[in-house]
Amino acid sequence: MTATFALPVPSSNGSLEQYIQTVNTIPMLTPEEETELATRFHRSDDLEAAKKLVLSHLRVVVSIARGYAGYGLPQADLIQEGNIGLMKAVKRFEPTRGVRLFSFAVHWIKAEIHEFILRNWRxxxxxxxxxxxxxxxxxxxxxxxxxxxxxxxxxxxxxxxxxxxxxxxxxxxxxxxQDIGLVAENDDDEAFAPIDWLADHDHEPTRQLEKRAFDRLQSDGLREALEALDPRSRRIIEARWLADDSGATLHELAAEFGVSAERIRQIEAKALTKMKATLAAEVA
The missing domain is CATH 1.10.10 (Arc Repressor Mutant, subunit A)
Incomplete structure (x- = not known):
């Protein structure tokens, strides 16, 4: 999907403000339009429908990316990574679940931005x-x-x-x-869509839906994802990520299973990938 149609691209050496103004002029979709486009995309692989879903939510990515401005990384790069998360969300979005695309996409957008920060900030x-x-x-x-x-x-x-x-x-x-400027790149209220402020309201409907889905994933979804693993992989994930203390190291688990630390890392990475796929299926 990402290579088939072109999207507006934020540029570190270009006009980021122009990009933000451009995506804020793209109208948000009504629930009916969103459902119709998502149905077209999933039933007939209509990439034009997918493009409209992505374009209408680019402003959401900008809003979320602004929250990570203090990590010393280019805002344009954060937006680019968030856009990748948005496209992943569109690919997996199922409107029959009764959740708006905005609420569903928040997790995917933040996940991509988090991964980018962890990869690039020393x-x-x-x-x-x-x-x-x-x-x-x-x-x-x-x-x-x-x-x-x-x-x-x-x-x-x-x-x-x-x-x-x-x-x-x-x-x-x-x-x-490592802090950069404490003020936003643009403090003009008109430069941002109302969604920028709505996303901060704890009782805003989409936030409530997001929290409900997250809570379900934390319980039933996590349990099912763990049950899908073989015993050794489950033990490694539980010891590394779900322990009450700081978690076991690769070398500690390597000694436990009689393999190298690199082998433990490979098993962990494979298990996490499998768990992500299981959780994604749960969301969809």
């Missing part, structure tokens, strides 16, 4: 465990203002995220050392 090397990754992506929003954390505030965040107070303070030091 300071993320400290985020080697699941709790640390959670700390990495949540510390900014949990801080009250821009002042340095007090010991009490750091301890509270550590308790909430299941990490050590020292890890919170270390991550804060690393993040603030």
């Amino acid at each position: 300071l993320v090397r400290v985020a080697t465990t699941k709790p640390q990754r959670k700390l990495f992506f949540n510390l900014r929003s949990m801080k009250k203002g821009f002042a340095a954390l007090t010991d009490k505030e750091a301890q509270q965040i550590a308790d909430d995220l299941g990490v050590k107070r020292e890890e919170v303070l270390e991550m804060e030091t690393r993040l603030t050392g």
